[in-house]
Amino acid sequence: MPEDAIPRHTQVFAAAGTAFLRVATTAGGMGILLFRILARFFPPRIDGGEIWKNLYKMGVKSLPIVAITALFTGAIMVVQAATIVKRYSAEGLLGWGAGFGTLREIAPLLTALMISGRVGANNTAELGTMVVTEQLDALRVLAIDPIGFLIVPRFVSIVATLFMMTLFADALALFGAAHTGKALLNVDPVTFYNGFTAGLLDFGDVANGLTKSVVFGVVIGLASCHFGLATTGGAPGVGRAVNAQVVASAAGIFVLDYVTSFILG
Amino acid sequence: MSVETGIRFQNIVKAFGPKRVLNGVSFDVHKGEVFFIIGASGVGKSVLIKHLVGLLYPDEGEIWLDGEEISKFDEVRMGPVRKKCAMVFQHSTLFDSMTCAENVALPLRKHKGLTLKESVAEAKRRLHVVHMQEFGDRYPPELGDGMRKRVAIARALTLEPEYVLFDEPTTSLDPVSARRVDKLIRELSDTLGVTSIVVSHDLSSIFTIADRIVMLYKGHVRLLGTRDDFKHTPDGVVNQFINGRAQGPMDL
Numbered sequence: 319m320p321e322d323a324i325p326r327h328t329q330v331f332a333a334a335g336t337a338f339l340r341v342a343t344t345a346g347g348m349g350i351l352l353f354r355i356l357a358r359f360f361p362p363r364i365d366g367g368e369i370w371k372n373l374y375k376m377g378v379k380s381l382p383i384v385a386i387t388a389l390f391t392g393a394i395m396v397v398q399a400a401t402i403v404k405r406y407s408a409e410g411l412l413g414w415g416a417g418f419g420t421l422r423e424i425a426p427l428l429t430a431l432m433i434s435g436r437v438g439a440n441n442t443a444e445l446g447t448m449v450v451t452e453q454l455d456a457l458r459v460l461a462i463d464p465i466g467f468l469i470v471p472r473f474v475s476i477v478a479t480l481f482m483m484t485l486f487a488d489a490l491a492l493f494g495a496a497h498t499g500k501a502l503l504n505v506d507p508v509t510f511y512n513g514f515t516a517g518l519l520d521f522g523d524v525a526n527g528l529t530k531s532v533v534f535g536v537v538i539g540l541a542s543c544h545f546g547l548a549t550t551g552g553a554p555g556v557g558r559a560v561n562a563q564v565v566a567s568a569a570g571i572f573v574l575d576y577v578t579s580f581i582l583g
Numbered sequence: 584m585s586v587e588t589g590i591r592f593q594n595i596v597k598a599f600g601p602k603r604v605l606n607g608v609s610f611d612v613h614k615g616e617v618f619f620i621i622g623a624s625g626v627g628k629s630v631l632i633k634h635l636v637g638l639l640y641p642d643e644g645e646i647w648l649d650g651e652e653i654s655k656f657d658e659v660r661m662g663p664v665r666k667k668c669a670m671v672f673q674h675s676t677l678f679d680s681m682t683c684a685e686n687v688a689l690p691l692r693k694h695k696g697l698t699l700k701e702s703v704a705e706a707k708r709r710l711h712v713v714h715m716q717e718f719g720d721r722y723p724p725e726l727g728d729g730m731r732k733r734v735a736i737a738r739a740l741t742l743e744p745e746y747v748l749f750d751e752p753t754t755s756l757d758p759v760s761a762r763r764v765d766k767l768i769r770e771l772s773d774t775l776g777v778t779s780i781v782v783s784h785d786l787s788s789i790f791t792i793a794d795r796i797v798m799l800y801k802g803h804v805r806l807l808g809t810r811d812d813f814k815h816t817p818d819g820v821v822n823q824f825i826n827g828r829a830q831g832p833m834d835l
Contacts, residue, residue: 367699444680456676459636460690460738461665463658467693 344566347548348540354465355473363466364474372475376437380483387432388487391424392416392494400502409505413513416495418523425487426527427575430534433480434567438542441472442563445546446556454547469543476542477535484531488524530578537570588647589614589746589778590635595644597630604630606802607644615776617768619789621824622799623833628782629673631799632748635780636670637661648746666694669744673751675735677723683734684710684719690741706741713737713767729760736767747771749781753788761785765792786827790814798824801834 358364395416403412445468448454457464492514499505545563549555590612597605604627612618620628633639634646637656646654653664677686687706691697697705707719713733723731732752739747749768753761769792771777783789789796789810796813798805798821806813806821813825823831 365693447679451679452672452674452676453678455638456670456672456678458638458658458661459665459670459672460693460742461662462689462693 344544344562348544351469351544351547352536352540355470358463358466358470363463364470365467368467368471369474372471373478376433376441376472376475377479377482380433380436380479381486383432383436384429384483384487385490387428388425388490389494391428391487392420392491392496393498395420395424395491396495396498396502403503403505409503409509410513410516412499412503412505413496413510414516414518415513416499416510417492417514417519420491420495421488421519421523421527423527423575423579425491426484426530426534427571429484429487430480430531430538430571431568433476433483433535434538434542434564434571437476437479438538438563438567439560441476441542442546442549442560443556445472445543446549446559449547449549450552450555469547473539473543476539477532480531480535480538481528484528488527526582529582530575533574533578534571537574538567541567541570586613588612589649590780591645591647592631592634593645593647595631595634595641595646597627597634597639597641603802605641605799608799608802608804609644610797610804610807612778612780613795614778615772616794617772617779617781617792619793619796620780620782620799621784621789621796622805623824624784626799627802628799629750632670632750632780632782635746635748636665636668666742667744668746668748669739669742670748671732671735671739671750671752673754675723675728675731677731677734677738679722679724682720682722683715683726686723686734687738687741690738694742706737709737709741710734712740714763729756732756732764733760736764740771744777746778746780749779749783751782751784753783753785761788762791764788768792786825789825 396412399412399415403409403415445454448468454464454468457467496507496510499510500507542563545559545566549559551558588611591609592611593609595605595608596603604625608627608631620631622628630639634641634654635648637653637658641654644654645652648664648668653661656664677683678689681689684703684706687709688697688699688702691702691705692699695702703719707716710716710719713736715730715733715737718726718730718734723734726734736752747768752764752768756764765788768779768781772779772794781788781793793810795807795809797807798813800820806816806818808816813821816822819832822828823833
């Protein structure tokens with residue numbers, strides 16, 4: 319039978335099967351990596367110095383970009399709410415309106431996307447380059463465990479960075495929102511802050527967002543380390559790995575955002 | 584004189600996909616000697632030595648190191664083997680994110696329990712041995728190939744290994760640096776009793792410092808012997824290789 323006579327629907331199944339296998343391989347690879355990371359905690363075999371180095375590189379250096387994103391995010395929340403607030407003279411609810419969405423959703427989500435782009439991509443590129451230039455093999459030959467030395471510190475730093483940056487973004491977004499409210503709607507910041515201390519918002523809303531930030535941190539940490547370690551094929555391979563990391567992290571963040579929102583209610 | 588066998592490769596077979604790179608390679612390396620593995624590019628020289636440190640595992644065959652069969656060791660059991668058996672990679676493979684001194688300091692810090700400060704001080708002392716002391720604070724990408732290679736050698740020697748594997752140590756070096764590396768390898772053997780296994784194409788290294796040489800050809804050992812054995816062999820393939828002739832019986 320000539321090749322072009324293979325029924326088209328078979329080809330579709332083959333393509334679907336290949337795509338499924340690829341996704342399954344990635345998910346499986348990330349699962350195994352998570353297991354290996356957790357195994358390094360019992361007993362702890364982690365390089366402390368590397369954690370501090372990565373926290374500085376990933377956390378401290380991300381502050382400016384997170385600050386700008388957060389300030390403008392808060393401002394945007396108020397700009398979007400402005401029409402309704404004006405129409406119903408609901409100035410007292412502005413703080414609640416902006417705070418609810420920011421704390422539970424926007425601050426963790428946007429911070430995660432920024433950190434994925436800045437820190438995750440960087441991490442994948444660096445690990446991928448180390449793999450293709452045999453630096454990872456060199457580490458193994460020196461009898462140094464690459465997971466304990468390279469991967470765990472990066473994973474821990476990404477999760478911690480995202481948690482801290484989300485806290486920071488929460489505060490700055492609300493600060494931005496309060497002052498936009500003053501400039502745009504002439505709502506006094508005190509009224510704004512009263513809006514979310516009057517009992518409509520509580521610590522649960524902050525905790526909700528922070529829980530999400532940890533979930534997103536795990537996704538970015540796992541994806542960026544997995545794709546970095548799985549890099550093959552020189553410089554183009556590093557490019558492909560970074561690309562895959564950004565796509566997988568973003569998709570993972572949105573899917574898990576939905577799942578966590580649903581579970582946490 | 585009795586010789587003590589340090590490393591024994593026994594019928595090593597290794598294939599990558601359909602290509603059998605090593606097809607039953609066997610030979611012994613004696614303790615304290617400078618042993619060269621030569622052969623055309625792609626013949627599996629680097630592949631073979633990577634088996635010794637667990638970067639590759641053979642499809643068939645056994646590898647004995649100091650009376651221990653190591654070819655089936657996992658990462659954890661490979662740890663002590665790797666401390667005993669250091670490797671200098673072809674492309675140096677220094678860690679780009681660390682300075683030269685930090686590169687050398689890393690194994691000291693991880694395995695000798697030194698603090699960061701102590702290990703960097705010790706690393707600088709060791710860089711002195713390879714004449715790289717003034718480059719301790721520089722990052723590897725800023726340096727030339729020859730300089731990086733010297734740092735890589737210093738790093739490999741930090742744990743005082745009994746065996747050192749050199750993967751093309753003089754390739755891409757200028758002739759003077761290359762002879763310095765040769766001298767260093769010879770001295771390691773003569774003064775410290777270190778066994779060196781050197782993968783090389785460099786004919787002047789081979790015929791200056793090698794105690795014994797093995798030539799791999801088409802997945803098998805073609806000739807194993809001393810420098811003199813190689814110089815006086817009637818084998819056309821070996822002759823063509825060691826004389827670097829373009830024409831001859833060798834199939835590439």
